[in-house]
Amino acid sequence: MFSFEGFRLNRSSPAYFQLKNWISQAIRSGKSHPGMTLPSEREIAEELDISRVTVRKALDGLVADGLVVRRHGSGTFVAGPPQRVAQSLSRLYSFSEDMRARGREPGTAWIYRESGPADAEEARRLRIAPGDPVARLHRLRFADGEPIALEWTVSPSRFLPDPQAVGVSFYEALRARGHSPVRAFQNITAVTIGGEWARLLEVEDGHAALDIHRVAELGDGTLVEWSHSIFRGDAYDFVVDLSFPD
Template sequence: MSRIIAIFGAEGLSADDPAPLYLRLQDRIKAAIQRGDLRPLDALPGERDIAEALSVSRVTVRKALSGLVEGGLLKQRQGSGTFVAAPPHRVEQALSRLTSFSEDMRLRGLEPTVRWLAREVSLPSPQEAMRLSLSPSETVCRLKRLRLAGGVPMAIELATIPTRHLPDPTLVADSLYAAMTARGVRPVRALQRLSAANLSAEDALLLDVAPGAAALAIERLSYLDNGTPAEFTQSWYRGDAYDFVAELTLRRDP
C-alpha cells in the first residue's frame, strides 16, 4: 500500500472533478513517470490493489491502463502484469540527404506507420502561398499526420502540396514522396529550418510526452529539378527520440 501511495498519492480520485475517472487515473500514472516514481521497465501495482487504494472499480483501472498501453507509455505482458515502457530508441537523421520519413525508418529496421489527422484540398494560407509561389486562386493538398516508428509516435507533420502536383490527398498511403514519384514529381533538393519548440498540450498528447516537452520544429521547402517549389512541410519531432546530424568540412585556405 505504501508504494501505491508513493506513486498515486494518498487521496482518492475526487468526485467533484467532472473529468472521467479513467482519464484522471491516466494523468496520475503519467505524472508518476515524469517525477521518476515510476521508471522505465518498472512494474505497476496490480489492478485490484490500485482500485482499492483509489476507491475506483477495476473496470476503471483496466480502461486507464489499456489506454496508456495503446499510447505506448505502458506495456503489458501476459501473466506478468503491466510495466512502464522503455523510452524509444534515439534516431539519427542526416541533414545532408533528402529522404522521406518512411525511407529513414526502414533503413533502421523500424516499421513506419501513419495515423491520419487531416486530409483536405483547400485554398492556401498566405504563408503557404508565399512559400510555394502560388496565386491565391490555386488549391493545395494539406496532409496532417502522426508518424510512428515501431509503434512509437515520433513526429507530427503538416505537409502542403500544390494540387497540380498531387490532386488527391488520398493518393498518399504511408509515404508522400512515393506518391509524388508515382506521378512523376520527385523533389530533388530542399531547404530546412530547425528551431527549438515546446509542445502544446494537444501535440504532446499525440506524441505521448508531457505538455511543454522539448521538440524540434522543422520547416522544409522542397524543389523539383527545374526549381519549382513542390512541398512545404512543418514538422514537430519529439526531442527525446530524434537527433539531426550534419557533417561539416573546414575550407582549406588558398
C-alpha cells in the first residue's frame, strides 16, 4: 500500500497541488512501483486531515498526467507503462489467437450476446435483407488482465445460430461450424473517446484510440462478419509490411 509518511502541508501553495506533487515525486523517485494500490479518497483525507475535495483534485491531476489509474470498482493504482501490441495488417488474425501467439493471455468480459433481426445498417454492411436474423456480440477484450479494446460483432445467424456458443474467440466458433473467413477489409480511423467507452477501457476522457470497422468473407465471397472495434491508442499499433514491385 502507498505510504504518506513524511507528507506535511505548508502555506506555500494550495493543498491539492502539494499533495499531487508529493505523490508524483514518490512515484518518479521509485519509492512506489507500478500496480501499487493507493488508499481510498476517504482514507487519504482522514490520514492527512484534509478534505476529500482536495484529495480528489490531486488524484484527478495525477490521472491526467498518467501517473495513476482508476479502475472502476477496484481503486486507484500507480500506473505502469502500457505493454504495446503491434499487429500486422498483412494477415487476418483473431484477437485471441494474436494474444496467445505473443505469450499473452486473452480475456473477455461479455456485455451482451444476443440474436435478433438485422437493422438497416447491419443489413447494408453484411449485404443481407433488413430483418434477416443475425447474432450480435459486444465485449470488452483484455490482454493479461489489461483492457485493450471494445468490440461489436454482427454475423448472419445461419453462420452463428447460437451466440452463446462463442467463448473466447468468435473465429474459433465459426471454424467449429465449418465457416472459416479467408479475407477481410478493414478501415482504421484515429479518434478520441470519452464517457462509457473510456470508463470501460480505464482511460480518461479525450484519450486517443483507433476506431476500426471490418468485414470478413468466406471463400465464395459471402460476408460472415461485420465488426466495429475501439482499441486503446496507447496499447495497440498496426503495422504494414510493404515491398517494392519487381
